[in-house]
Amino acid sequence: MDSVIRQRIRGLRLARGWTLDALAARCNTSPSNLSRIEAGRRRIALDQLVPIARALDTTLDQLVESTGDEDVVIRPQPCDAQGTTSWLLSRERSLHGVTVAKMRITPDRPTDAEHLKVHPGREWFTVLSGTALLRLGERTILIQEGNAAEFATMTPHAIGAQDGTVEILTIFDHNGERTHLRDGGGT
Known part of the structure; x- marks a missing residue:
């Protein structure tokens, strides 16, 4: 799940055309801290995700939603x-x-x-x-x-x-x- 969240953060940042510095400034963290989060070299904490989600104009729920197939795949009986x-x-x-x-x-x-x-x-x-x-x-x-x-x-x-x-x-x-x-x- 962590890797999906990291990919979403990076993907949203790049989709907006923002550098690490630009996103870091919007969520009050350092660019190196954000880089480590995106690269998987730092554990993601909830207190970091809230400002990142807000800066990316998304919700925490959307950022961490499940990647399982239960909401997509129907298994008819x-x-x-x-x-x-x-x-x-x-x-x-x-x-x-x-x-x-x-x-x-x-x-x-x-x-x-x-x-x-x-x-x-x-x-x-x-x-x-x-x-x-x-x-x-x-x-x-x-x-x-x-x-x-x-x-x-x-x-x-x-x-x-x-x-x-x-x-x-x-x-x-x-x-x-x-x-x-x-x-x-x-x-």
């Missing part, structure tokens, strides 16, 4: 329902209230009239592989691999698979996520 396996690809409450999911739908997933869903909002999906069968009210629309669909969800709807398994990438608003992934186990 499969969730199975009748004819559907879903993987959530976004965090809760992310992307301004939408949920991104990958879904694998098999032909045994029902799309008959009694399985159609209705809720406020819109849905969008793109077909990654196979052919999706979209039921919108009385209409049946086939969406081929590489194509996408977007529709108002107040129309009764269901997505199934045509001639084998289909994989889709879908985006739900809050109502769609609750209806399809929490209550109904799939789209």
Whole structure:
């Protein structure tokens, strides 16, 4: 972690076009002390980081934030329902209230009239592989691999698979996520 902090200090200093002398003057330390901090020849103390962060116009939190991948990498877990396996690809409450999911739908997933869903909002999906069968009210629309669909969800709807398994990438608003992934186990 120390080396990341040192790199951030040096990187911010250089990005501003400042010499060691210029930054040292702004944070009330000597240029040699700052040089040793950046080079790793001096231990970094909290009482040194606060004025350095302030001089670099950043926060202490930003200067020392973790370099782990927990805030970036999502490790989706499969969730199975009748004819559907879903993987959530976004965090809760992310992307301004939408949920991104990958879904694998098999032909045994029902799309008959009694399985159609209705809720406020819109849905969008793109077909990654196979052919999706979209039921919108009385209409049946086939969406081929590489194509996408977007529709108002107040129309009764269901997505199934045509001639084998289909994989889709879908985006739900809050109502769609609750209806399809929490209550109904799939789209």
